Structures are given as C-alpha cells and as structure tokens.
Amino acid sequence: MPPTPSTFLNGIPELLVLRLLRDREMYGYELVQAIREASADQLTFAEGVIYPLLHTLERDGALSTRRQTINGRSRVYYSITPTGNERLDALSAHWRALTGAIANILKAPHHA
Amino acid sequence: MPPTPSTFLNGIPELLVLRLLRDREMYGYELVQAIREASADQLTFAEGVIYPLLHTLERDGALSTRRQTINGRSRVYYSITPTGNERLDALSAHWRALTGAIANILKAPHHA
DNA sequence: TATATATACCTATAATCGATAGGTATAGAT
DNA sequence: ATCTATACCTATCGATTATAGGTATATATA
Numbered sequence: 344m345p346p347t348p349s350t351f352l353n354g355i356p357e358l359l360v361l362r363l364l365r366d367r368e369m370y371g372y373e374l375v376q377a378i379r380e381a382s383a384d385q386l387t388f389a390e391g392v393i394y395p396l397l398h399t400l401e402r403d404g405a406l407s408t409r410r411q412t413i414n415g416r417s418r419v420y421y422s423i424t425p426t427g428n429e430r431l432d433a434l435s436a437h438w439r440a441l442t443g444a445i446a447n448i449l450k451a452p453h454h455a
Numbered sequence: 456m457p458p459t460p461s462t463f464l465n466g467i468p469e470l471l472v473l474r475l476l477r478d479r480e481m482y483g484y485e486l487v488q489a490i491r492e493a494s495a496d497q498l499t500f501a502e503g504v505i506y507p508l509l510h511t512l513e514r515d516g517a518l519s520t521r522r523q524t525i526n527g528r529s530r531v532y533y534s535i536t537p538t539g540n541e542r543l544d545a546l547s548a549h550w551r552a553l554t555g556a557i558a559n560i561l562k563a564p565h566h567a
Numbered sequence: 568t569a570t571a572t573a574t575a576c577c578t579a580t581a582a583t584c585g586a587t588a589g590g591t592a593t594a595g596a597t
Numbered sequence: 598a599t600c601t602a603t604a605c606c607t608a609t610c611g612a613t614t615a616t617a618g619g620t621a622t623a624t625a626t627a
Contacts, residue, residue: 346466346546347612349585351553353465354458356585362561372604381563382556392585394606415593416604434458435561441463442554444494449474449547451493459583461614468614484575504614506577527622528575571626577619584613590606597600 356388356396358438361423361431364406370418371397397421405430468500468508470550473535473543476518482530483509509533517542 359378363369369377371394379387397419400406405427409420423431471490475481481489483506491499509531512518517539521532535543 346549347586349612350466350546351550352585353583353613354462355553355557358557359560366564370604371606381560385552385556389586389588390605391587391589391607396584398606414595414603417593418604434462437458438463438557438561440497441467444497445467445470445550446554448471448493449550452478459614460616461583465584465613482575483577501615501617502576503578503616503618508613510577526574529622530575569627572624574621574623576621579616579618581616582614585611587608587610589608592603592605594603595601597598 352386354434354438355386356392357400358431358434359386359388360393360396360400361405361427361434364421364423365428365431368409368420368422370420372418374421400427403430464498466546466550467498468504469512470543470546471498471500472505472508472512473517473539473546476533476535477540477543480521480532480534482532484530486533512539515542 356378359381360374363374363377363381371390374397375388375390375393378393397406401408401421403426405424406421407424409422411418411420468490471493472486475486475489475493483502486509487500487502487505490505509518513520513533515538517536518533519536521534523530523532
C-alpha cells in the first residue's frame with residue numbers, strides 16, 4: 344500500500360503559513376494558492392486545512408486579522424504578530440535540526 | 456501553546472526503520488536505540504511506535520522476520536525485502552522532493 | 568536474598584492533524 | 598443562463614505518533 348497523502352507533512356502547513364506571512368499580509372484563499380505556486384505544485388493544502396489553521400493561529404495570538412471588502416467579496420487579511428514570529432523561528436530551528444539529523448542517517452553508509 | 460511532540464515527524468519512523476534495515480537485519484528493541492543513537496538523541500521513537508510499525512511493514516511484505524533466542528531472551532530479527540527496498544526508494548525520493556521545496560520557500564526572500 | 572535495571576517483546580487508548588467533502592455567496596466569463 | 602473563479606466556512610474521516618500500560622528473563626546492586 345502506498346504512503347498516505349499526508350506522509351511527511353505534519354506541521355508543514357503551519358510552517359509555510361507563518362513563513363509566507365512574515366513577508367506580507369495575505370488572506371486565506373491567497374495563501375492556499377501561494378503555497379501551491381511557491382512549491383511548484385509540490386505542496387497543495389486545501390482550504391479545509393488552511394482555514395482552520397489560520398483560526399487556531401489567530402486564537403493563539405500568532406496572527407492578527409483585518410477584514411476588507413474588495414469587489415463585493417469579503418477578505419480576511421492575516422498578519423504575523425511578534426508571537427507568531429517567535430513561533431516561526433522556533434519551528435524553523437526545529438525543522439532544520441530534524442532534517443539535518445535525518446539527512447545524516449539517510450546518506451550514512453554505516454551506523455556505528 | 457508549544458508545537459506538539461510529533462511536529463514534522465509523520466512518516467519518519469517508517470523512513471528510518473527501512474533505511475537502517477537496508478544495511479543489516481535488526482530486532483525491534485535494537486532499532487529503538489539505533490534511531491536514538493544515529494540521531495544523537497534528536498529522534499526518539501518509543502517501542503509503542505516501532506513495534507506496531509514493524510508489524511505493519513511485515514504484513515505489507517516490506518520486511519521479513521527471523522526468530523532467535525539469545526541468552527534466554529527471544530528476539531525477532533527483521534530484514535528488508537525487495538518490496539521494502541522499493542518502498543524505501545519511493546519514500547526517500549518523496550522526502551528529498553518535499554524538503555527541497557520547503558527549503559526553497561524558507562530561504563527565499565520573496566515569493567513572486 | 569531481594570531489588571532494581573536492562574533487555575525484549577507486546578497492545579490499547581488518546582490526541583493531533585491533514586484529507587476530503589461538503590456548504591454559502593458574489594463576480595465574471597461563456 | 599450556466600459555469601468557473603473567488604472567498605469564506607465547518608464537519609467528519611483516517612492515519613499516525615504519544616503515552617501508558619503489560620509480560621518475562623538476565624544481570625547488577627544493595
């Protein structure tokens with residue numbers, strides 16, 4: 344049986360959302376596409392993943408929101424907060440440590 | 456709230472077990488410690504994670520087993536099968552593609 | 568001798584989180 | 598008039614790691 348669709352993806356939506364919002368504020372629908380485009384279609388998280396995540400991050404104080412109506416459509420813009428930046432730094436460091444350790448194991452010819 | 460203990464770890468136990476067994480056969484208890492040691496304590500998966508995983512991989516034909524009693528203690532040695540090697544190759548390729556895409560996004564100054 | 572630790576196996580349950588499949592509503596294109 | 602794109606939302610499923618148990622033998626220690 345094949346690997347499940349979410350293999351290796353635990354925590355990735357949060358990492359990417361925080362990373363993208365570090366550059367500029369974005370709204371949910373925009374983030375869904377930005378992740379897909381920034382990864383050349385290698386990573387596609389649907390709205391059912393991103394929206395609940397944004398709500399949780401806002402509830403945790405990592406993001407703040409601003410509502411705006413454009414062309415009759417309502418948008419919710421998300422901005423990263425200082426708390427969110429700290430979280431991004433922590434997640435990034437954790438990510439680098441883990442991927443570094445795993446890369447070592449994958450490429451090592453032997454494991455003393 | 457802090458990241459959960461399993462952040463970024465989905466699929467990693469399977470990847471590492473297959474990778475370690477590619478070098479030589481090992482038994483479950485040995486694998487638990489080998490993963491911890493090979494990662495310099497950065498990755499620690501308890502027996503409650505590794506044993507059920509080994510059973511699943513064996514059931515899927517990715518691993519084969521050999522029972523042996525040593526010093527009055529019973530061991531179950533696991534060896535990787537051709538199916539398991541194919542699975543390892545697929546997982547490794549998937550892992551490299553994902554981590555590559557994520558590394559790009561993390562380090563990019565802007566996302567056109 | 569008795570006890571604690573290490574070895575070696577196992578399972579059951581909880582908690583998290585991505586995947587999927589819905590649903591509402593407006594704008595614009597066919 | 599219909600379909601697609603935009604833009605938001607929630608509910609439920611499934612897979613997987615985390616945790617906490619449980620059994621049993623060998624060995625080291627008090």
